[in-house]
Ligand SMILES: Nc1nc2c(ncn2[C@@H]2O[C@H](COP(=O)(O)OP(=O)(O)OP(=O)(O)O)[C@@H](O)[C@H]2O)c(=O)[nH]1
């Protein structure tokens with residue numbers, strides 16, 4: 001038997017960092033990615049950087065999607081990236097939510113792979129995840 | 138033994154390290170390495186075969202526990218409660234949570250982990266438990282290979298017990314759980330669950346029944362129905378007519394009844410140990426897996442033979458009614474078996 005399933009589906013961990021809000025948006029993204037043929041490991045609300053690292057490690061995630069709506073992205077997202085690197089994980093992190101343009105560069109600088117605004121189409125969302133996973137060293 | 142590294146698609150270059158190295162690291166406790174090995178197990182192929190060879194020598198210690206039942210019965214929540222108790226007792230549990238892939242897109246939303254995390258890590262930094270989600274990926278044949286191999290890998294790197302959660306609908310899913318040392322079937326009030334369990338063939342494989350959501354009305358009715366079916370059924374337990382599966386009540390959301398489930402699982406293992414029943418169960422498991430592997434290898438051969446020139450020609454003739462389907466299949470089968 002040779003290398004069956006080389007083109008296995010991408011595995012994406014989806015979570016919301018911090019204590020805020022609802023996970024309606026996150027669920028929409030989960031469905032978009034599933035419909036794009038990916039496997040979504042859904043963590044939902046109230047996640048910490050530590051719990052996301054755990055999941056990414058155990059699930060061998062190809063990418064992590066973080067949703068944030070509480071303007072905490074400038075501290076939370078870099079913390080997340082750092083926690084991953086500390087665990088020797090190079091999983092790309094994609095931030096989704098309302099991020100002011102001026103902050104996007106700072107996030108990218110901090111190691112976030114991509115930022116998706118609320119207006120992104122389903123196709124854009126899926127493609128962004130694919131691109132990030134393909135680069136994700 | 139280990140084949141040369143296959144070139145991964147771009148971007149997955151991070152999955153470096155030979156299977157041997159990853160396995161050695163996983164044995165030393167690296168979760169990163171274990172996570173990657175599980176990915177290789179899921180993909181099948183040469184790397185998975187190498188992992189099978191490696192794990193085979195080190196496995197055999199863990200108690201393999203299957204948990205199944207209707208969608209939404211509370212399997213994951215209950216599993217989370219069990220895991221929390223195992224961790225507390227100083228054990229190192231692993232969970233393999235299997236969910237269906239979408240037959241249309243091949244994608245999946247794997248939502249078991251969230252229920253377990255709610256229980257296992259309430260603010261806690263790190264649990265010794267290892268939880269892995271697995272999608273069925275459309276081909277049940279693959280599942281029949283990947284699940285037992287993943288369980289063996291967990292066993293080989295030191296996890297015990299190894300809990301496998303599957304939705305009790307497909308035959309493969311039921312088989313996978315039925316091949317565990319201890320099979321737990323979760324039912325709930327209000328959906329004629331006992332009858333459903335019976336139809337799905339779950340009654341035959343159950344070593345323990347749990348009526349979950351006992352906080353809801355009708356739980357006692359389910360217990361009574363199950364009891365009745367056990368009375369009526371000649372099959373009590375898989376291969377032993379003296380064994381009668383206990384029926385426990387639980388309310389997994391609050392954790393009520395989970396201690397009793399843990400105890401029943403331990404008791405069942407002790408029971409298996411009193412004679413050669415565990416061996417019988419394991420032989421059955423090995424036999425099932427060997428068969429599944431042969432079937433998968435054969436089905437690949439069948440595809441290849443049907444796609445060959447002679448195969449295509451035979452099928453075309455059958456389509457044109459120049460050959461009967463029987464004659465066409467005999468032709469292909471003869472080639473497959475080297476009878477030409
Ligand atoms: N009332 C009540 N609800 C419960 C109980 N256990 C689980 N639930 C709820 O039932 C729903 C399904 O629970 P899960 O643990 O995800 O069930 P599952 O069987 O793993 O589901 P699938 O994996 O999707 O088949 C969740 O909303 C749980 O909160 C219980 O004991 N009582």
Ligand SMILES: [Mg+2]
Pocket residue numbers: 212213214248249302
């Ligand atoms: Mg579940």
